[in-house]
Amino acid sequence: MLEIKNLQVRVEDRQILNGLDLSVNAGEVHAIMGPNGSGKSTLAHVLAGKPGYEVTSGDVLLDGKDLLALGPDERAAHGVFLAFQYPLEIPGVATMTFLRTAINAQRKQRGEAELSTPEFMKRVRDAAAKLEINQDMLRRGVNVGFSGGEKKRNEILQMALLEPRLAVLDETDSGLDIDALKIVADGVNRLRSPQRSMIVITHYQRLLDYIVPDVVHVLSRGRIVRTGGKELALELEARGYAAYQDEAA
Amino acid sequence: MKRREVMNAEVTPIKTAAETALADAFLRRQAALPGGREIAGLREAAFRRFERSGLPHRRVEEWKYTDLRALMREGKPLAQAPDASAKAAAKSAGAILAGLKAHRIIIVDGCFAPELSATAISGVTVTPFATAVANGEDEFLNSENSDTVLALNTALATDGAVIRVKSGTVVDRPIQLVFVHSAGKATAVFARSHVVVEPGATVTLVESHEGPDKLDYQINTALDLEVGRGAKVDHIKVTCEGDAALHLATLNARVSEAAELRDFTFTLGGAVVRNQLFVTCKGKRAQLSLAGASLLRGRQHADTTLMLDHAVGGSSSRELFKSVLDDESHGVFQGKIVVRPDAQKTDARMMSRALLLSPNAEADNKPELEIFADDVQCGHGATAGALDESLKFYLMARGIPEREAEALLIQSFVGEAIETISHEGVRADLMFAAVRWLRARSA
Numbered sequence: 001m002l003e004i005k006n007l008q009v010r011v012e013d014r015q016i017l018n019g020l021d022l023s024v025n026a027g028e029v030h031a032i033m034g035p036n037g038s039g040k041s042t043l044a045h046v047l048a049g050k051p052g053y054e055v056t057s058g059d060v061l062l063d064g065k066d067l068l069a070l071g072p073d074e075r076a077a078h079g080v081f082l083a084f085q086y087p088l089e090i091p092g093v094a095t096m097t098f099l100r101t102a103i104n105a106q107r108k109q110r111g112e113a114e115l116s117t118p119e120f121m122k123r124v125r126d127a128a129a130k131l132e133i134n135q136d137m138l139r140r141g142v143n144v145g146f147s148g149g150e151k152k153r154n155e156i157l158q159m160a161l162l163e164p165r166l167a168v169l170d171e172t173d174s175g176l177d178i179d180a181l182k183i184v185a186d187g188v189n190r191l192r193s194p195q196r197s198m199i200v201i202t203h204y205q206r207l208l209d210y211i212v213p214d215v216v217h218v219l220s221r222g223r224i225v226r227t228g229g230k231e232l233a234l235e236l237e238a239r240g241y242a243a244y245q246d247e248a249a
Numbered sequence: 250m251k252r253r254e255v256m257n258a259e260v261t262p263i264k265t266a267a268e269t270a271l272a273d274a275f276l277r278r279q280a281a282l283p284g285g286r287e288i289a290g291l292r293e294a295a296f297r298r299f300e301r302s303g304l305p306h307r308r309v310e311e312w313k314y315t316d317l318r319a320l321m322r323e324g325k326p327l328a329q330a331p332d333a334s335a336k337a338a339a340k341s342a343g344a345i346l347a348g349l350k351a352h353r354i355i356i357v358d359g360c361f362a363p364e365l366s367a368t369a370i371s372g373v374t375v376t377p378f379a380t381a382v383a384n385g386e387d388e389f390l391n392s393e394n395s396d397t398v399l400a401l402n403t404a405l406a407t408d409g410a411v412i413r414v415k416s417g418t419v420v421d422r423p424i425q426l427v428f429v430h431s432a433g434k435a436t437a438v439f440a441r442s443h444v445v446v447e448p449g450a451t452v453t454l455v456e457s458h459e460g461p462d463k464l465d466y467q468i469n470t471a472l473d474l475e476v477g478r479g480a481k482v483d484h485i486k487v488t489c490e491g492d493a494a495l496h497l498a499t500l501n502a503r504v505s506e507a508a509e510l511r512d513f514t515f516t517l518g519g520a521v522v523r524n525q526l527f528v529t530c531k532g533k534r535a536q537l538s539l540a541g542a543s544l545l546r547g548r549q550h551a552d553t554t555l556m557l558d559h560a561v562g563g564s565s566s567r568e569l570f571k572s573v574l575d576d577e578s579h580g581v582f583q584g585k586i587v588v589r590p591d592a593q594k595t596d597a598r599m600m601s602r603a604l605l606l607s608p609n610a611e612a613d614n615k616p617e618l619e620i621f622a623d624d625v626q627c628g629h630g631a632t633a634g635a636l637d638e639s640l641k642f643y644l645m646a647r648g649i650p651e652r653e654a655e656a657l658l659i660q661s662f663v664g665e666a667i668e669t670i671s672h673e674g675v676r677a678d679l680m681f682a683a684v685r686w687l688r689a690r691s692a
């Protein structure tokens with residue numbers, strides 16, 4: 001389903017991704033771990049189409065479609081979703097308006113009819129309740145005055161409503177307390193489906209106790225340097241990345 | 250942004266074509282202007298003030314960014330009283346506030362049109378300016394304000410509305426002054442209004458100004474607003490003049506003890522617009538909110554200049570002015586807050602922000618505080634910048650196309666200012682007008 005081949009990316013004249021290969025099949029959850037600055041967020045941003053990254057070579061295909069040729073909004077409509085490591089605050093745009101605009105913009109791009117108001121309200125209420133997001137938060141500006149954990153839950157709410165084909169979660173566990181981690185992980189697990197692929201970027205094995213991955217990768221210096229099963233995460237937790245940093249050098 | 254240079258450093262008053270035309274207009278029209286001998290004297294004195302200084306230009310500090318001598322190329326003939334067809338056309342004016350249920354008072358080409366206006370408002374008296382001055386009411390023409398544009402208005406004002414809201418009255422609906430310029434006449438209009446809100450009264454006063462596109466008419470309008478003790482006033486001025494019009498507006502507001510004034514200046518239309526607000530807080534425990542938003546495109550030039558005088562202490566004011574500047578437009582904000590020596594415990598915060606949507610747009614922001622008291626809380630800030638690219642990416646990553654993402658961000662930017670208006674209907678209409686402006690941009 002997702003096919004990344006020899007991806008090389010530069011940011012401001014610095015090579016960040018050095019020939020990254022990765023395939024994720026439909027229905028699979030892949031975890032990506034790796035030291036700070038190894039390029040995990042860069043990969044996530046390039047998948048979502050953030051400007052400022054120069055792809056110097058390589059291909060990214062989602063269901064055979066060349067993602068790199070699409071704008072970020074078109075990628076989203078094709079099913080790409082990025083849960084941000086640092087969700088932004090948008091004062092003056094109510095969360096409800098934001099959600100509705102996003103859902104309908106995607107539907108419009110796919111040639112589908114807009115959601116009716118009652119249908120939209122029902123979906124938001126159901127999804128928000130499961131993530132313990134209250135109505136008052138939905139009325140506020142997007143992420144304005146939200147705690148770190150609330151921002152992350154709001155990302156998962158967006159994911160639940162936008163029903164992506166490919167979800168990339170960039171350190172969604174950072175800044176969450178134990179209870180919030182469970183809420184978020186449950187939210188993610190509910191969205192696992194044979195049609196949906198996920199890439200979960202994390203530093204901590206603990207998240208992977210809740211969201212059990214099919215495959216674990218180690219990213220170091222802009223490349224996947226090791227791939228294994230869920231037990232690889234345990235090994236990394238015990239031994240750290242020292243071995244891989246040498247290997248990539 | 251190119252501006253015409255004034256070549257001569259030595260400024261001799263009454264020199265340009267526009268100044269000469271204004272002087273001629275006064276001398277010719279003088280005798281026919283409404284008001285008795287005393288008012289004629291006030292007009293004469295005001296005219297002399299103009300004669301001494303000429304039109305304000307860039308060396309006059311308050312007009313630094315709006316060089317009227319360069320921007321006003323010629324003086325237009327004074328408007329004549331509107332004919333029946335002009336009045337008929339004016340009935341449909343005020344469309345920008347179409348959603349508003351208001352007592353509408355219509356002023357066509359600077360003439361109060363009683364047959365089109367709702368003057369029977371419970372607890373309120375409404376008189377045409379011409380009638381009021383003919384009856385010898387003159388206190389509002391006797392201003393200490395020495396601004397030249399206001400002086401020209403005093404000299405040449407033909408008509409407008411004089412409104413008195415009686416003590417304790419809560420006016421049921423907004424009072425809307427609809428100023429219309431008729432099609433086909435590139436004339437000059439001098440309108441003057443006066444609103445007294447007596448102690449304890451509550452009113453929402455809306456002013457809208459509009460006229461045809463592609464016609465270089467000139468408007469000089471002024472409003473004197475007296476906010477009595479404990480009164481609550483919302484004043485919203487909406488400028489949607491035609492795209493070639495020159496619009497000069499002066500507000501003189503005085504706010505008494507424990508009163509509340511919420512003022513909002515909304516600018517959409519006009520080639521050159523100057524909104525000057527002179528606000529004096531003359532009583533303790535008054536609360537002021539002075540805000541505005543300008544949405545400019547093409548080569549529009551809009552200047553909002555605020556002069557707020559905290560003459561007495563213990564009051565608070567919040568100033569928030571936003572401008573969205575596209576194409577080659579030019580937005581100016583000058584805000585000066587003076588806190589007098591006796592005005593202890595004043596709390597004033599001013600913020601002005603410009604959003605530049607094009608590399609050719611220009612924003613000039615000049616906030617100033619002059620504080621003569623020591624126990625005060627005052628602050629100001631000013632920003633100018635483009636749309637935040639990372640916010641735009643966040644929206645686009647959720648599937649929202651670029652123009653729509655920009656529109657949402659711009660809407661939230663001006664929305665913060667529009668939110669300060671307390672009347673829900675006015676707020677909704679202005680928000681909708683901003684959205685329409687954005688749609689036209691996206692189209």
Ligand SMILES: Nc1ncnc2c1ncn2[C@@H]1O[C@H](COP(=O)(O)OP(=O)(O)OP(=O)(O)O)[C@@H](O)[C@H]1O
Pocket residue numbers: 011012014016034035036037038039040041042043052
């Ligand atoms: N806009 C940028 N300009 C310059 N350098 C950048 C930019 N964005 C990322 N980098 C650099 O690219 C490298 C990879 O950054 P990235 O954010 O992808 O790392 P990461 O693996 O997500 O790290 P972390 O675990 O700390 O989140 C870092 O050295 C970073 O400084």
Ligand SMILES: [Mg+2]
Pocket residue numbers: 040041042085170171
């Ligand atoms: Mg990162």
